[in-house]
Amino acid sequence: xxxxxxxxxxxxxxxxxxxxxxxxxxxxxxxxxxxxxxxxxxxxxxxxxxxxxxxxxxxxxxxxxxxxxxxxxxxxxxxxxxxxxxxxxxxxxxxxxxxxxxxxxxxxxxxxxxxxxxxxxx
Numbered sequence: 269x270x271x272x273x274x275x276x277x278x279x280x281x282x283x284x285x286x287x288x289x290x291x292x293x294x295x296x297x298x299x300x301x302x303x304x305x306x307x308x309x310x311x312x313x314x315x316x317x318x319x320x321x322x323x324x325x326x327x328x329x330x331x332x333x334x335x336x337x338x339x340x341x342x343x344x345x346x347x348x349x350x351x352x353x354x355x356x357x358x359x360x361x362x363x364x365x366x367x368x369x370x371x372x373x374x375x376x377x378x379x380x381x382x383x384x385x386x387x388x389x390x
Contacts, residue, residue, distance in 0.1 A: 283356035285311065285338050285345055291362040291371060292341045299327055308344040310335070311360070313351040321354060323373055 287309070299307025304327060312324040331337050331346040338345040347355060359374040 285340070285347060285352075285355050285357075286359040287340045287343060287345060288359065288361045289341045290364075291360050292343045294362045294371075295327070295343065302327065304329065308346060310346045311351065311355060312348055313354045325371060 295309055296307050306329050308328050308330075310324075310326040310328040310331075312326075313321050314324055316322045328346055331344070332348070335346040335348050336352055338347065345360075354377055355375065357376045361372045361374060363369050363372050
């Protein structure tokens with residue numbers, strides 16, 4: 269049986285989204301490859317995938333007007349309010365190595381996930 273990750277909260281006790289330093293380093297590498305000086309990350313959820321909802325990651329320089337800004341490990345995460353409901357408490361990690369999966373979402377809101385880890389249901 270798999271243990272669920274602990275729920276992530278900010279200093280005020282509100283649910284938040286965390287990103288590991290290893291994930292930040294990989295995102296910055298992707299930004300450098302694209303010639304972007306300032307690389308931050310837009311994180312969203314949209315309908316689709318084999319479990320009903322799928323994660324969306326996009327390099328971004330600035331937030332949109334309707335996005336929540338979360339600062340973590342020297343990077344800003346931009347999350348729209350609708351996606352935040354599904355992502356609150358999530359940790360975004362990067363797993364490398366021979367059997368590595370790349371970016372991995374540890375989402376306590378996900379009731380089921382697909383085998384590849386890119387979609388989930390609540």
